[in-house]
Amino acid sequence: MTTFLTILVLISISVAIWQMVKIFDLSRQPSTDDSEIATDKDNKVNGYMMMGFLIFIYVITIISFALWGDLPLLSDAASEHGPGVDSLFIVSLVIIFIVQTITQFLLHYFSFKYRGEKGKKALFFADNDRLEFIWTIIPVVVLAGLILSGLFTWTEIMTIDEDDDPIVIELYAQQFNWKARYAGEDNALGKANVRLIDLNTGNILGLDTSDPNAQDDVIVTELHLPVNRPILFKMRSQDVLHSAYMPHFRAQMNCVPGMITQFAFTPTITTEEMRLRPNIVEKINNINKIRIKKSEKLAAKGEEALDRYDFDFLLLCNKICGKSHYNMQMKIVVETEDEFNAWMSQQKDFASSLLPN
Amino acid sequence: MSAHVDTHDHEDHGHHKETFVTKYIFSQDHKMIAKQYLITGTIMGVIGVLMSLMMRTQIAWPGEPNVIFKALLGKWAPDGVMDADIYLALVTIHGTIMVFFVLTAGLSGTFSNLLIPLQIGARDMASGFLNMISYWLFFVSSVVMVISLFVASGPAAAGWTIYPPLSALPLAQSGSGAGMTLWLVSMAIFIASSLLGSLNYIVTVINLRTKGMSMTRLPLTIWAFFVTAIIGVVSFPVLLSAALLLIMDRSFGTSFFLSDIFIQGEVLHYQGGSPVLFEHLFWFLGHPEVYIVLLPALGITSEVIATNSRKPIFGYRAMVLSILAIAFLSTIVWGHHMFISGMNPFLGSVFTFTTLLIAIPSAVKAFNYITTLWKGNLQFNPAMLFSIGLVSTFITGGLTGIILGDSALDINVHDTYFVVAHFHLVMGISALYGMFAGIYHWYPKLFGRMLNKNLGYLHFWVTAISAYGVFFPMHFIGMAGLPRRYYTNSNFPLFDDLSNVNVLITIFALVGGVFQIVFLYNFIHSMFYGKKAPKNPWRSNTLEWTTEVKHIHGNWEGDIPHVYRWSYDYSKPGHDEDYVPQNVPLKEGEEELQH
Numbered sequence A: 001m002t003t004f005l006t007i008l009v010l011i012s013i014s015v016a017i018w019q020m021v022k023i024f025d026l027s028r029q030p031s032t033d034d035s036e037i038a039t040d041k042d043n044k045v046n047g048y049m050m051m052g053f054l055i056f057i058y059v060i061t062i063i064s065f066a067l068w069g070d071l072p073l074l075s076d077a078a079s080e081h082g083p084g085v086d087s088l089f090i091v092s093l094v095i096i097f098i099v100q101t102i103t104q105f106l107l108h109y110f111s112f113k114y115r116g117e118k119g120k121k122a123l124f125f126a127d128n129d130r131l132e133f134i135w136t137i138i139p140v141v142v143l144a145g146l147i148l149s150g151l152f153t154w155t156e157i158m159t160i161d162e163d164d165d166p167i168v169i170e171l172y173a174q175q176f177n178w179k180a181r182y183a184g185e186d187n188a189l190g191k192a193n194v195r196l197i198d199l200n201t202g203n204i205l206g207l208d209t210s211d212p213n214a215q216d217d218v219i220v221t222e223l224h225l226p227v228n229r230p231i232l233f234k235m236r237s238q239d240v241l242h243s244a245y246m247p248h249f250r251a252q253m254n255c256v257p258g259m260i261t262q263f264a265f266t267p268t269i270t271t272e273e274m275r276l277r278p279n280i281v282e283k284i285n286n287i288n289k290i291r292i293k294k295s296e297k298l299a300a301k302g303e304e305a306l307d308r309y310d311f312d313f314l315l316l317c318n319k320i321c322g323k324s325h326y327n328m329q330m331k332i333v334v335e336t337e338d339e340f341n342a343w344m345s346q347q348k349d350f351a352s353s354l355l356p357n
Numbered sequence B: 001m002s003a004h005v006d007t008h009d010h011e012d013h014g015h016h017k018e019t020f021v022t023k024y025i026f027s028q029d030h031k032m033i034a035k036q037y038l039i040t041g042t043i044m045g046v047i048g049v050l051m052s053l054m055m056r057t058q059i060a061w062p063g064e065p066n067v068i069f070k071a072l073l074g075k076w077a078p079d080g081v082m083d084a085d086i087y088l089a090l091v092t093i094h095g096t097i098m099v100f101f102v103l104t105a106g107l108s109g110t111f112s113n114l115l116i117p118l119q120i121g122a123r124d125m126a127s128g129f130l131n132m133i134s135y136w137l138f139f140v141s142s143v144v145m146v147i148s149l150f151v152a153s154g155p156a157a158a159g160w161t162i163y164p165p166l167s168a169l170p171l172a173q174s175g176s177g178a179g180m181t182l183w184l185v186s187m188a189i190f191i192a193s194s195l196l197g198s199l200n201y202i203v204t205v206i207n208l209r210t211k212g213m214s215m216t217r218l219p220l221t222i223w224a225f226f227v228t229a230i231i232g233v234v235s236f237p238v239l240l241s242a243a244l245l246l247i248m249d250r251s252f253g254t255s256f257f258l259s260d261i262f263i264q265g266e267v268l269h270y271q272g273g274s275p276v277l278f279e280h281l282f283w284f285l286g287h288p289e290v291y292i293v294l295l296p297a298l299g300i301t302s303e304v305i306a307t308n309s310r311k312p313i314f315g316y317r318a319m320v321l322s323i324l325a326i327a328f329l330s331t332i333v334w335g336h337h338m339f340i341s342g343m344n345p346f347l348g349s350v351f352t353f354t355t356l357l358i359a360i361p362s363a364v365k366a367f368n369y370i371t372t373l374w375k376g377n378l379q380f381n382p383a384m385l386f387s388i389g390l391v392s393t394f395i396t397g398g399l400t401g402i403i404l405g406d407s408a409l410d411i412n413v414h415d416t417y418f419v420v421a422h423f424h425l426v427m428g429i430s431a432l433y434g435m436f437a438g439i440y441h442w443y444p445k446l447f448g449r450m451l452n453k454n455l456g457y458l459h460f461w462v463t464a465i466s467a468y469g470v471f472f473p474m475h476f477i478g479m480a481g482l483p484r485r486y487y488t489n490s491n492f493p494l495f496d497d498l499s500n501v502n503v504l505i506t507i508f509a510l511v512g513g514v515f516q517i518v519f520l521y522n523f524i525h526s527m528f529y530g531k532k533a534p535k536n537p538w539r540s541n542t543l544e545w546t547t548e549v550k551h552i553h554g555n556w557e558g559d560i561p562h563v564y565r566w567s568y569d570y571s572k573p574g575h576d577e578d579y580v581p582q583n584v585p586l587k588e589g590e591e592e593l594q595h
Helices: A002-026 A040-068 A082-113 A129-158 A271-276 A278-300 A337-345 B002-015 B020-025 B030-060 B067-076 B084-120 B128-148 B178-207 B220-251 B275-309 B316-330 B345-357 B359-373 B382-399 B407-413 B417-447 B453-479 B493-514 B516-529
Strands: A167-174 A177-182 A218-220 A223-226 A231-237 A242-246 A251-255 A261-265 A313-317 A329-335
Touching: A002 B067, A002 B493, A002 B516, A040 A082, A040 B382, A040 B453, A040 B493, A082 A129, A082 B359, A082 B382, A082 B407, A129 B345, A129 B359, A129 B407, A167 A223, A167 A242, A167 A251, A177 A329, A223 A337, A231 A242, A231 A251, A251 A261, A251 B407, A271 A278, A271 A329, A278 B493, A329 A337, B030 B067, B030 B084, B030 B128, B030 B417, B030 B493, B030 B516, B067 B084, B084 B128, B084 B178, B084 B220, B084 B275, B084 B417, B128 B178, B178 B220, B220 B275, B220 B316, B275 B316, B275 B359, B275 B382, B275 B417, B316 B359, B345 B359, B345 B407, B359 B382, B382 B417, B382 B453, B417 B453, B417 B516, B453 B493, B453 B516, B493 B516
Parallel strands: A167 A231, A223 A329
Antiparallel strands: A167 A177, A177 A218, A231 A261, A242 A251, A242 A313, A313 A329
């Protein structure tokens, strides 16, 4: 019923606009052929509108920063390389902000200031090499700085130092869930190929059962990471492209069928520590308020209420992968080395998890 | 030589009596073909915009039943609740239609066809016949694309980038069945159309310029169309090859893009291919495509801003050089879409470098537009408003490119709403504004009547406010990590606090979308009831305004005018009027600007 009313309202709005437009159209004074060409009055009105629009742009900028400027991607990075990325991001944003504010001002202010009037003549000003040089060289200098620092940061993120003794973990993507495979005691992942998948024996990731390295591998559906240990992720996909997006760690890499991609980072904050951070606490409370409100609405309809939310690191799929793309996620738990070892000792290794055929 | 051809053409056209079919349907006249492109593009545009409004409604109020969904989506919205598969299809077809059918064919097809012969002083395109074929191929590809919306297994739903294996395997999603086949067929036809058109534009600009129309006297519109056509000829064939290889993978069992796939409980035979190869091929067109869309809009803007500022465009030579620089750079930056595709990280460094370089010519263009306004005598015709709006969104959208082009930062926001906000402003809205500017400016040339200016003002201001209202806050939900192409965000409590932003964005989108009715009304109504257009309503210098209002075959009644100056002699000292058309000879002692 409500939707029917919505449609009715929408249709009436469209009709109203059409009618308004028609009245607008008919009420024009009969005039000469020039009547559809801007007059001094039009120039004046639109000139002032331009200034108004400039203010609108500034206001929407301020509102956006005030309301939504608490950006999780710019604070609380939970990986070693994260803060470096964040500061580069912030520097870029500041540059953008300055350039945006100045150029939008010039554009709209000139539009206002030089609005046309009868009898006025524009300045014949066609070229000035010095000006062109100035606004070529300024971007060159700024961009040179950005490019250099960007390249340093990128190289730092992408260089994987095997001497750090990283824990090797495979992230395995399929429509529409994630699995993780730990390399076990030997820290070497067993060979695998989707052609070896045997659902009858529970060899769901296609490990080579004859490979000694594969025997102690551990396959799980929740990712646990020890804090402050470098992690090397090897990514695989069995069907279509997926992307392993771990926004809190400033990490993302596609999972490509037929090849193994990789990404490495060192988590620096445990889930518990993260939950105690004042801004995270505030965010959680805010989200829970919203959820309680939604739950009340759901209860009124006789549906189940929403669970209470508590902070967790997440792995999201960020490459369109099919129908349930929007719900392809895995929880990540960052914990102390002891907690991690305790958790790991409870997991079954690959050899013992296989079912007899 | 040229005089001989002129008279011959003229006689030729004088003798033929046109039938309805040759005049309105299988026309070889560039002006009629331009109108055909415009109207087809507009119809596709309405479909594309409707789709985006449905998506926005779903994002703002996920899972809520809606009568519009029920009416328009049928079995894909049981009880009015949108299905997840059709959401992805809407994403896909909206992107495809807007990028290719509206902003490539609708924009470039309309104005290249209309303006190239008129502004360079030619009777018609180099080949009217190829031009006609080009339009009709475009029409057929549009029809095929629209038909694909009605196949039982659903339209293509793998995103407009159609990355395999998702697009290659009907087992992966229902949209990758017949819908995908039709998508590929439609695009193959579209590319053929685009190539024929582009070749025609290039040949016409090189060969058919009237006497005195040297390359350095060309209006910037023509430079933009010319360079756009070259980019198209260089890059579109690569997409065609990618599409053909994908068709082979899908239908003939080859493995160009596929390898080691286990899906729905079975291992497929594909071995040795790589989806990354497809990404390279796709983006080798995909990125230049951004400029195929944008350059014509910037060309139109240059013309409209200069005319309505009553001032020469500032830095003509720099403008031409930056068009050329952008065109060149656009073909070596495609890898910035693939920083996290699994390609070698060293390539990421290279592409970061080339990508950020493109900011330099873009900045030069923006500053030149602003300087053109300085000390002008600005006439705020609706076209002028849209052109200024273009410069504004081009700056706002372009600036965030320095974040996305930086591989280290792209990791953060790749495939989030930050990207959606960025490209919609810098290419979507900007190019759309360019198209609107072109329509408002050349409507008198197209249809011989004037558009209503007050409706134009209303259209512009509501559109401008809603465009910023939609895409500015969108940067922020992207910086909060919200991925794009999610049917609903309600499975992530993490993003619950962004749902009110999404509602706000949707409201702006609905208002902006519905207000396009104002434009449609003005467009259709003025065609029949608009004020009769004077010959040169905007007091412009370019040659198209020396033709009669009524369209004739061959464009000029008598000889083609000769050209004596560039097209930007506005407010030139020593002249009484504030404009001097290109066909006016230099006065005694008057100097032509050297550029």
